[in-house]
Amino acid sequence: MVGVYARAVTSGSDRLPTRSATLLSIIVSAYVAAQLLADVASLKLGLVGGRAIDGGTLIYPLTFTLRDLIHKVAGKRVARTMIFVAAVANLFMALLFWVVDLLPMVPDSGPQSELFGAVLGPVWRIVFASIIAEVVAELIDTEAYSAWVARFQHRHQWGRVLFSNLIAIPIDSILFAVIAFAGVVPMGVVTEIIFTNIGVKVAVTVLSIPLIYLVRPDPLVEDEFVRAMPNSG
Numbered sequence: 001m002v003g004v005y006a007r008a009v010t011s012g013s014d015r016l017p018t019r020s021a022t023l024l025s026i027i028v029s030a031y032v033a034a035q036l037l038a039d040v041a042s043l044k045l046g047l048v049g050g051r052a053i054d055g056g057t058l059i060y061p062l063t064f065t066l067r068d069l070i071h072k073v074a075g076k077r078v079a080r081t082m083i084f085v086a087a088v089a090n091l092f093m094a095l096l097f098w099v100v101d102l103l104p105m106v107p108d109s110g111p112q113s114e115l116f117g118a119v120l121g122p123v124w125r126i127v128f129a130s131i132i133a134e135v136v137a138e139l140i141d142t143e144a145y146s147a148w149v150a151r152f153q154h155r156h157q158w159g160r161v162l163f164s165n166l167i168a169i170p171i172d173s174i175l176f177a178v179i180a181f182a183g184v185v186p187m188g189v190v191t192e193i194i195f196t197n198i199g200v201k202v203a204v205t206v207l208s209i210p211l212i213y214l215v216r217p218d219p220l221v222e223d224e225f226v227r228a229m230p231n232s233g
Contacts, residue, residue, distance in 0.1 A: 031066040035086040051196040061204035083138045094127045129180035137172030165205040173197040
């Protein structure tokens with residue numbers, strides 16, 4: 001379980017080590033899947049502990065830690081690429097649901113057809129709010145993660161997750177709630193969503209910290225962006 005791209009290049013091979021490639025594919029798949037599931041679940045506003053929350057918050061916080069794992073295994077460039085890949089996948093999903101909703105319905109095909117548009121037809125404001133918040137917050141997460149590694153290098157890996165997520169989570173929560181719901185629901189509810197989202201995301205972050213230890217850092221990958229940071233010594 002080591003970094004993939006840099007090791008393959010420096011060893012003169014154009015193939016990724018099987019174990020590393022398998023690990024990276026699992027993490028990337030989980031990251032994109034969590035992004036898509038979060039966007040669908042965000043269509044519902046529910047209550048957690050009597051406070052308003054969008055349903056996507058129950059899974060979306062995992063994407064920050066999964067992004068950290070991608071960063072650790074494959075480097076900063078791959079992590080950045082995956083952020084934009086997930087954004088495109090979210091947009092494609094919304095477009096697909098929109099096209100499917102336009103198809104004429106087979107008569108008497110059941111409630112799953114009759115209610116498809118009402119349930120899964122894209123609410124474009126929420127779609128764009130999700131994409132904007134995800135891209136901005138996760139790019140900031142990427143830079144915060146890099147700064148932590150530049151400062152502590154291979155030590156205190158728990159801090160990579162905690163530091164980068166604690167910076168990115170409030171930004172993500174504020175951007176999403178304001179863009180998606182301001183003017184649609186009372187501002188008191190928007191504020192409640194922001195604070196509840198932050199609380200849930202921080203809790204998930206703390207619980208997900210052990211995941212960073214499931215993969216070993218590759219010095220060839222990490223040293224590359226440690227050297228790239230200003231004043232990294």
